[in-house]
Structure formats: C-alpha cells, structure tokens
Amino acid sequence: MNRTKLMVWWSLLWMFLKVNLLSPSGPASIGLLYKEAVTRQLMTEAQFVEAVGFSNVLPGSEALKLAMFVGFAAGGMPGVFTALLGAILPPTVMMLIVSAILQRFQQSNWIDGFVAGMSPAVAALIVVVAWELFRATSSKTIDRRAVLIAALSAGAFWLELPSPLVLLGAGLLGVLLYGQRSYG
Amino acid sequence: MENLLPLFLIFLKVNLLSTSGPASVGLLYHEMVGSYVTESQFVQAVGFSSVLPGSDALQLAMYIGYAVGGIPGGLVALLASILPPTVIILGVTVILHRLRREAWISSFIEGLTPAIAMLMLFTAWKIFQKGGTDGWEAWAIGLVSMAGMLSKKVPERIVIIIAGVIGVLFLS
Numbered sequence: 001m002n003r004t005k006l007m008v009w010w011s012l013l014w015m016f017l018k019v020n021l022l023s024p025s026g027p028a029s030i031g032l033l034y035k036e037a038v039t040r041q042l043m044t045e046a047q048f049v050e051a052v053g054f055s056n057v058l059p060g061s062e063a064l065k066l067a068m069f070v071g072f073a074a075g076g077m078p079g080v081f082t083a084l085l086g087a088i089l090p091p092t093v094m095m096l097i098v099s100a101i102l103q104r105f106q107q108s109n110w111i112d113g114f115v116a117g118m119s120p121a122v123a124a125l126i127v128v129v130a131w132e133l134f135r136a137t138s139s140k141t142i143d144r145r146a147v148l149i150a151a152l153s154a155g156a157f158w159l160e161l162p163s164p165l166v167l168l169g170a171g172l173l174g175v176l177l178y179g180q181r182s183y184g
Numbered sequence: 185m186e187n188l189l190p191l192f193l194i195f196l197k198v199n200l201l202s203t204s205g206p207a208s209v210g211l212l213y214h215e216m217v218g219s220y221v222t223e224s225q226f227v228q229a230v231g232f233s234s235v236l237p238g239s240d241a242l243q244l245a246m247y248i249g250y251a252v253g254g255i256p257g258g259l260v261a262l263l264a265s266i267l268p269p270t271v272i273i274l275g276v277t278v279i280l281h282r283l284r285r286e287a288w289i290s291s292f293i294e295g296l297t298p299a300i301a302m303l304m305l306f307t308a309w310k311i312f313q314k315g316g317t318d319g320w321e322a323w324a325i326g327l328v329s330m331a332g333m334l335s336k337k338v339p340e341r342i343v344i345i346i347a348g349v350i351g352v353l354f355l356s
Contacts, residue, residue, distance in 0.1 A: 020239065058272050059200045061208075061241035061265060068273040077274075084270060087239060088262070094236050095243040096258055099250035102228060110352045115224045117351015118231040120326030121344045123312035125234060126209055128333045128340075130304035133207060133297055146298045153299035157306050163214045167201050167299050174295015175288050 008075055009082050015040075016067055016086025033070060042074040063087065145177045187220065187253050188260050195245055195264030202300060208241055210303035213310070216248055223314045225251045230311075231348065235341040241265060325350060 019032045037043045043051070051069035055062040064087055071083025105111050134150065149170050156166040194215045202208040209230060217226050226248070233243035242265055249261025312326060325347050332338040 054276060058276065059202065059268055061199070061239055061269055063239040063241070064266065065269045065273055068270065072273070080270075080273065084266065088242065088266065091236065091239050091242045092246060092258075092262060095233070095246040096250065096255065098232055098236065099247050099258065102232070103251065111228075112224070113352040113355045114348040115227050115231075115351065116322075116355040117325060118344055118348040119227045119311055119314075120322045121329035121347030122227050122230045122234075123308040124326045124330035125333060125340055125344065126230070126304050126308035126311070128330060129207075129209075130301040130308070133304070134301040146294075149295055150298035150302050154302045154305075157303060163211055163303055164197060164201055167211070167296055167303070170299030171292040171296040174293070175291045178291035178294050 005075075009078060012071060012074055012079060012082045013086045016071075016083050017090060019067075020063075020087050020090045033066060037070045037074070043070060047073055149173055149177070188256060191220070191249060191252055191257060192260050192264045195249070195261050196268060199241075199265050199268045201296075207297075207300045207304070209244070210300060210307040212244065212248070213307040214303075216252075217310075220252045221248055223311070227311055231344050235344055321355065 015036050019036060034048060038045055038048055048070075051066055051073070055065040055069065058065060064084065067083040067087040068080045071079035071081070073079070075082065102111070134146070152173070153166050153170050156169070157163065194212075198208050198211045198215060202211055213226060217223055221229075229244050229247035229251070233240040233247060236243055242262060245261040245265040246258040250258035253260065312322065329343045329347055332343045333340050
C-alpha cells in the first residue's frame with residue numbers, strides 16, 4: 001500500500017463528507033460535486049454529465065449513485081466504497097441523533113403543533129418535487145404520452161391498486177410508447 | 185425485532201422502484217403508514233430529512249427504520265437503501281458501454297416518472313388531510329409554503345422549519 005494511493009482515498013473521503021454536509025438533498029449535491037470533481041480533474045466534463053444521466057435512470061438514491069460514479073472515475077473500486085462511506089456517514093450520524101431525541105418527545109404537545117404546521121408544508125414540498133419530476137421527463141414540452149401515463153396511473157391509484165404494480169406497469173407502458181428511442 | 189426482515193424487504197423494493205430520494209416518498213408512504221409508522225411520524229421523517237444536510241433519501245429511510253425498530257431498525261433501513269444502487273453501480277461500471285445502447289431502460293424510466301409524480305400527489309393530499317388540521321390555517325400554510333418553494337428564493341428547509349414553528353405557536 002503506497003502513500004500516494006492512501007492520500008487519494010483520504011482526499012476523496014474528505015470531499016464526499018464535505019459535499020454531503022453542505023447539501024440538503026441529492027439534486028442539490030450535483031452542483032457541489034461538479035465543482036469538486038471537474039475542477040479538480042477527477043473526471044472530465046463529459047464523464048460527469050454521463051454519470052448524472054445514469055444516476056437519474058438507474059434505481060436507488062441518485063446522490064449515492066452519482067457519488068459512486070465519481071469515486072469510480074477517481075479511484076476504481078476502492079474509490080466507489082470511499083464515496084459510499086463519505087456519502088453515508090453524515091446523514092447516518094445526524095439522523096440517528098435526531099430520531100433518538102424526537103422519539104423521546106413523541107408525546108409532548110409541541111411536537112403535535114410542529115407536525116401540524118409542518119404537514120401542509122411537507123405536502124407542498126412533495127407537490128413541487130412531483131411537478132419538477134414530471135416536467136423533467138420529456139424535455140421542455142409535456143408530451144401526450146406522459147400525460148396518458150399520468151392519467152392512467154392516477155386512475156389506478158384512485159382504485160387503490162398496489163402501487164409497486166402500478167409503477168411497474170407504467171414503466172412497461174413507457175417501453176411500449178417510447179420504444180427504442182436512443183438515450184441522449 | 186421480528187419487524188426487521190419485512191422492513192428490509194420494503195426498503196429494497198422501494199429503492200428498486202424509484203430513481204431518487206424525493207420520488208420514493210409516495211411509495212414509502214403506501215408501504216409504511218398505518219402498518220408500521222403513524223401519519224405523524226411519517227411527516228416528521230419527510231420534514232426532518234429535507235431539513236438536515238445530507239442525502240434525504242437515506243435520512244428518510246433511517247428515521248422510519250428507527251421509528252419501527254430503534255437503532256437496529258435504522259441500520260437495516262439504511263442497508264436496504266444502499267444495497268440496490270451499490271450493486272447496480274458496481275455492475276454498471278463494468279458494462280457501461282454496452283448499457284449505453286439499451287434504449288428500453290430509458291423508455292422504462294420515462295414511463296415510470298409520470299406515475300411516480302401521480303403517486304406523490306396522492307401522498308401529498310393524504311399527508312395534508314391527516315396533518316392534524318385541515319382548516320383554513322393548513323391551506324394558508326400549504327399555499328404560502330408552495331409559493332415560497334416555487335419562487336426558488338427561499339430554501340425548502342427554511343420553509344419547512346418556519347411552517348413547523350408556526351404550528352408550535354398557533355396550532356398546538
């Protein structure tokens with residue numbers, strides 16, 4: 001194990017810790033990660049764009065996938081695990097502390113008030129994210145196929161069909177409707 | 185303790201069917217609320233995970249895992265959320281250039297996304313309705329929050345904290 005390799009891993013770990021402490025969400029971390037990865041020449045711009053594309057397409061948390069792509073480009077398989085560790089540590093530590101504290105106050109009055117006030121805001125946040133997701137699908141114009149899938153799945157959720165099945169169905173419908181369009 | 189295995193499987197499923205943290209909220213709501221956590225715990229989970237720094241998908245998973253099964257629950261949820269993307273990335277980096285030509289994957293996601301957006305709308309409505317109050321106060325908080333978030337001038341987590349504080353002051 002030579003010294004320079006250790007240094008690379010250490011700086012990678014530090015970089016991911018920093019990015020994850022400074023950004024509240026996956027999409028928000030893309031900007032920071034870009035600055036760190038491309039300006040420090042761990043990746044080329046084209047590689048980074050490709051990594052963002054794949055992170056959006058493959059299942060699972062996109063922030064994690066993006067971190068792992070950057071890690072891989074910078075240091076191969078060990079780089080992937082370093083990136084994973086850096087991305088997991090900050091939220092884990094913080095969330096476990098917050099959960100432990102909050103569970104203790106579960107019965108207090110102010111928690112009820114806090115949740116009552118937060119609920120409409122959380123609902124608003126979900127609507128905003130849903131709208132952004134929907135718009136992000138088909139470039140700028142919302143096309144008829146997306147509207148059709150949205151309407152069909154809304155109907156299915158209304159009838160209370162199991163949601164994983166509806167999602168799988170929507171994906172398959174996507175394959176039928178969008179067909180073999182090549183991935184940009 | 186006997187909850188840990190179902191918890192693991194639910195988070196595996198949710199993470200295989202959604203491509204990002206926020207998108208998993210709808211699915212997670214359907215799987216968890218009522219059977220494992222209460223409405224109020226779920227709202228806290230979504231609220232705090234968007235307030236704290238770091239990946240909100242992981243925080244959401246851990247908060248719910250913790251509510252179900254303490255620290256082991258939180259770690260199980262974390263593991264199940266990390267496993268699918270890690271295995272997939274390890275696979276993808278190996279066959280990256282082949283995958284690039286598989287157009288059906290992007291078509292699948294293209295179809296999945298409107299459905300996920302719809303599921304999220306349904307979830308948002310349920311959270312709104314059961315949030316403790318659905319009178320004019322809740323509508324006011326909701327609409328003002330949405331305006332704040334859409335304007336992009338106020339960070340989302342600030343909006344959520346303010347809404348919570350307003351709740352403590354006026355709704356409790």
